[in-house]
Amino acid sequence: MYFKQLEIGPMQNFIYFFGDKDSKECVVVDPAWNVDAILNQVEKDGMKISGAFITHGHPDHINAVEKLLQKTDCRIYVQKKELEWLGWKWSGLKPLQNGDIVEIGKLKVQAIRTPGHTPGSQCLLVEDSLISGDTLFINSCGRIDLPGSNPEEMYRSLESLKKLKDDILLFPGHNYAETVSSTMGSEKKKNPYLQFSSLQEFLSAMTR
Numbered sequence: 001m002y003f004k005q006l007e008i009g010p011m012q013n014f015i016y017f018f019g020d021k022d023s024k025e026c027v028v029v030d031p032a033w034n035v036d037a038i039l040n041q042v043e044k045d046g047m048k049i050s051g052a053f054i055t056h057g058h059p060d061h062i063n064a065v066e067k068l069l070q071k072t073d074c075r076i077y078v079q080k081k082e083l084e085w086l087g088w089k090w091s092g093l094k095p096l097q098n099g100d101i102v103e104i105g106k107l108k109v110q111a112i113r114t115p116g117h118t119p120g121s122q123c124l125l126v127e128d129s130l131i132s133g134d135t136l137f138i139n140s141c142g143r144i145d146l147p148g149s150n151p152e153e154m155y156r157s158l159e160s161l162k163k164l165k166d167d168i169l170l171f172p173g174h175n176y177a178e179t180v181s182s183t184m185g186s187e188k189k190k191n192p193y194l195q196f197s198s199l200q201e202f203l204s205a206m207t208r
């Protein structure tokens, strides 16, 4: 598998590239800030970009989508709920439902809807890696005090991610921690937002 993590822009965003080394097809996750840096990276790596996944619609994750669409004919994979919330009219939009599988060459990607930070946030499971957007961070989770946020949904999304195997690698949407990746096993042990045993406990801690 082709996989790359790149920090980009003033808000410490991580964007990701992954794809099929045999067919050379790849996608970018959360194209933002600098479309030339994105396309140069793909070219340097000898890959061809065919699409973009959007973990969620906040500007720091999508502000290069329009430029990307001017320069390529990428498909844009986003959760249907996020699309309904934001009403984008871009070309190439491919609305996804929870659990949908997308094939990039021979590589299979599973989209897991994880609302809470936004109504249609999604995480992407690519082989043994989870790209978690602003849902789960290393030692933290995404903000739930923004328009479109929902604390109860965030709790349920975090609970569902806790079911992933311990050896799954975690790749978050921002470089906010001391390391650039983690494992689900380590987060299940140490991340304070994965330690709550009930919705009530989570809500009272979050609204304190």
Ligand SMILES: [Zn+2]
Residues within 6 Å of the ligand: 056, 058, 117, 134
């Ligand atoms: Zn966000």
